[in-house]
Amino acid sequence: MYVDHYRKDFYELLLGHRVLIIAGYDVDSVCSTKILQYLLRIDENPYIVICVSGVQELKAKFNDYRNIRRVVLINCGGSLDVMDLFDNPTDVVIFIIDSHRPTHILNIYNENKQVRIVTPAEDNEDIPAFDDIFRVDQEILESDESSEEDEELEEEDEGAGPSPGGKRKRGVERRAELVQKRKDRRDWEINRNKVIFNYTKHNYYGVPSSLIALEVAWSKSIGDSEIVWWSIVGLTEHFIQHRMDRPHYTLLVSQLQNHVARIQHESTSSLSCLKISFENELYLFLYRHWNLYASMKATPAWRCKFRLWSCKGTQRLHAYLAEVGLPLKEVRQTFCAMNYSLRQDLKTILCKKADKYDLLEDMSFGSFFAQYGYVYKFSAMDHYLSVLALLEEPGEKTLGTRFFNALQCLCK
Secondary structure: OEOOOHHHHHHHHHOOOOEEEEEOOOHHHHHHHHHHHHHHHHOOOOEEEEEOOOHHHHHHHHHHOOOOOEEEEEOOOOOOOHHHHOOOOOOOEEEEEOOEEOOOHHHHOOOOOOEEEOOOOOHHHOOOOHHHHOOOHHHHHHHHOHHHHHHHHHHHHHHHOOOOOHHHHHHHHHHHHHHHHHHHHHHHHHHHHHHHHHHHOOOEEOOOHHHHHHHHHHHOOOOOHHHHHHHHHHHHHHHHOOOOOHHHHHHHHHHHHHHHHHHHHHOOOOOOOEEEEEEEEEOOOOHHHOEHHHHHHHOHHHHHHHOOOOHHHHHHHHHHHHHHOOOHHHHOOEHHHOOHHHHHOHHHHHOOOOOOOOOHHHHEEEEEEEEEOOOOOEEHHHHHHHHHHHHOOOOOOOHHHHHHHHHHHOOO
16 A cells, blocks of 8 residues: 555654664665665664565565564565565565555555555556456355356256246346356456556656655655755666656756755855755766766767777767867876866867767756865766765675665765
């Protein structure tokens, strides 16, 4: 079932109980977990954080903490029948904050209200109606008992003898009624299979879980700049990973801009506070902390447009740089060491021939920047990539160690 109110139907039900947070293994899960941690620490509520990377690990971790009565699943479990997966636990309330779609139909229509979906349903989700998936128990019982009624009708026909009578006529009418019921049930089952197939045939993503966690915090009148920034990093992952299109991203960015404007209005002039601004960002990975040439070769959009895995593609990139007026000597050195005028006008310079090389859509996008005092400001895309690097760090570190390092990366 879907919750109606974030604070009353979700967060307040966690307070006073030990909470188990099971998070998926991605940046959005890290940001959502960080926000939920922040809220629980304010209320001094005990909790346990665990990350999982698969269904079997999810089931195993839940069984390890089966005595905990409040469980929050972040970016995992939404597309699964969690009650069946966890062997129908009793006295356990499971809250799901998941951006994966479609949501499992048995999680939506959970009769005992043990499964509660915090993520709201979207307009394009097209959730099947209850009557299209489940039949009334009485109709099912009548259908199951149809064979016994057939036997009774046969006995009546034998007892009525060869001469026509009232009993034989009533038997014919009842048999016709049973045949119609069976036909209706077959038609309903065919329609049910069709509805379920249409609902589950595509996998896609909805609103990032970090934005839902932000709304939970805002329902408690908590909307610090750090919480807003964490939700921005989670949204940036969805856009960079192509989990949403540009119009959907722009719509969610406009909602976050309202929070940013509120923070700027309420914040003081202290240099220690986090300042968030909105600017147009070049779609180049870590170019401020790297060099422009290497960033172009590492960014998927540029790599695919120029086919940089081939010599001809590299030559095409060199031709583009020459046309826009960027010498190879400048783009191959560290960005902070580039000519000052080139750095200041970089966005304008790169857009000169963007239309010719089909780079107009992949050149830039609206994003946020964060800054503490006079410290060098950093973009949401760069922060997302740094958290992702910690999650995918090679070596012998366990999954949990890398996840908690990523959580620490979100701190100041």
